Amino acid sequence: MLIAVDAVGGDHYPKNPVLGAIEALKVDDSIEILLLGPEDLIQTELLGLEYDQNRLHIQHAPEIIGMQDSPSAAVKSKRSSSIAIGISAHKNGDCDAFVSAGNTGALLAASTLILGKLEGVIRPTISATYPTLKGISLLIDAGANLDLKPEMYLQFAKMGSIFSTEILNKSNPTIGLLNIGEEPEKGTDCHKEVYKLLSELDEFKGNIEGKDILYGATDIYLTDGFTGNVVLKFGESIPGVLKLLLSKTMEEEKVAPEVQKQLYTILTKGLNTFNYEHVGGVPFLGVNGTSLVGHGGSSPMAIKNMILNAAQCVTHKLNDKIVASLN
Amino acid sequence: MLIAVDAVGGDHYPKNPVLGAIEALKVDDSIEILLLGPEDLIQTELLGLEYDQNRLHIQHAPEIIGMQDSPSAAVKSKRSSSIAIGISAHKNGDCDAFVSAGNTGALLAASTLILGKLEGVIRPTISATYPTLKGISLLIDAGANLDLKPEMYLQFAKMGSIFSTEILNKSNPTIGLLNIGEEPEKGTDCHKEVYKLLSELDEFKGNIEGKDILYGATDIYLTDGFTGNVVLKFGESIPGVLKLLLSKTMEEEKVAPEVQKQLYTILTKGLNTFNYEHVGGVPFLGVNGTSLVGHGGSSPMAIKNMILNAAQCVTHKLNDKIVASLN
Known part of the structure; x- marks a missing residue:
């Protein structure tokens, strides 16, 4: 299972997303990670760290949506941001889930816009x-x-x-x-x-x-x-x-x-x-995909837990169960 | 100045309203108190207490509106409750203000219904x-x-x-x-x-x-x-x-x-x-009168402070200033 991780989301990027991703790889053998963000930034952060290189991949995404950016404007204008590229990759089936500790409004807008709603859902929710x-x-x-x-x-x-x-x-x-x-x-x-x-x-x-x-x-x-x-x-x-x-x-x-x-x-x-820093992220419930958001102040442990939660959402077929309960 | 005090309002009646009223008399020479409630209940509570008998009066009000009573039903049906009698007395000019630690909904309903709204006020507020x-x-x-x-x-x-x-x-x-x-x-x-x-x-x-x-x-x-x-x-x-x-x-x-x-x-x-027990009550702002409500758990000190606040509302001509600011 491939989980896409926003390497430039939250208040402590790229450090906490990168460290959290490496921790998640250690505790769950079944997952691989795709880190999204400016490649040089990610490579610099990875220098000197020990991790399974076969299971950690990088996707260059040069633009960054900041915590203060207007959600709808950012999603429309920053097409090569980690959020836009990551959620589009998930939509296209290139990864199984997307997680971020970034701008919640932008994440919700992109998730709803790109992934769409599950069958029968009136509105997705945070x-x-x-x-x-x-x-x-x-x-x-x-x-x-x-x-x-x-x-x-x-x-x-x-x-x-x-x-x-x-x-x-x-x-x-x-x-x-x-x-x-x-x-x-x-x-x-x-x-x-x-x-x-x-x-x-x-x-x-x-x-x-x-x-x-x-x-x-x-x-x-x-x-x-x-x-x-x-x-x-x-x-x-x-x-x-x-x-x-x-x-x-x-x-x-x-x-x-x-x-x-x-x-x-x-x-x-x-x-x-x-x-709240110790709590992992939660999925946007009702979107047609697995997209999770965490607290902006997420620690590496919180990011790790959010990644593990994302894997659980996929394994437990959360969305299938939601559709069944609503229809 | 005569302040009417609901002797059977709140979680600790008649004790806390009675004790609070006596304390208020001690610190503010300019006020007299009218205690409202079942007369025998009030008289029993007053036994053995020291207070200025010339400035503490009792008005018999046999019915009690409880904290769990439905506000509008209670105000309509319990015409001889301390709340109904006290606020009506204030309306008729027989006292200068009414205070209670009782059922907030009933107090608001009675205050709005009996006293009416100040000129220009869309809706009174708590x-x-x-x-x-x-x-x-x-x-x-x-x-x-x-x-x-x-x-x-x-x-x-x-x-x-x-x-x-x-x-x-x-x-x-x-x-x-x-x-x-x-x-x-x-x-x-x-x-x-x-x-x-x-x-x-x-x-x-x-x-x-x-x-x-x-x-x-x-x-x-x-x-x-x-x-x-x-x-x-x-x-x-x-x-x-x-x-x-x-x-x-x-x-x-x-x-x-x-x-x-x-x-x-x-x-x-x-x-x-x-x-919150140490905080006195506040007036319903926007009603055409001076009617204050305190926390159900009000201590004697909170009741005392609510009575002093009521006196201040009258002295400072709070309602005249509100009308001037809105019109």
């Missing part, structure tokens, strides 16, 4: 793994679709459920609808309609509220892309805020330096639960 | 004080209005600005629009239109994102009531989640009991910033 006290939940939609029709929530629930089962190893993942109260009649007319639609699923556990998110109330958190994006970024800010707050408190309380050090160690270990 | 690393910000709307027209955001911005200036003692409070990215063209069509409307205000600092909330990016966070409610409840859950997370980590790390105790002390002090 989900995000969300760390909670009970482990990882899946937040869906995390920013792709701001105005949703009720039927889209139902499709997102089904697609998220298949992803959670097949890739996140959950059995019978539970589904919650993010709302402003527990009762079925809470929220907008759309939410009330969604509640009724979701009630046909055994896994639907009703509405959840903002206060339930960090506790891991359900395995899947369904919401619109606006609320989802706010909740995602809010959650990501918590570890940094807490560290600032507690270091200020320790200064004020004149805590001895050796105790401060010990408390930082505990804090860092505890907050590691919420560290 | 705001919430939001603790951040930089102090208190104002989140508006916090759950009253789920579908907003662009003009409503502008009105909320103006009303929130006056409240922040007059009651929260901010000078030239800054305004941020909660969105999914910094750029003016982010969000729904409504958000793009709102961005343009807000740009006429000097205090508008552009879009803010979920990651900016806890840092205190602006003094006022504008958003729709759905997102606002989720963000409010999410924020409230953080202290509890953090305590669970760190106590679990300390157990796993076999931290010595004396160090555990020290960390808890620091954690509790630091997290006190985010403790």
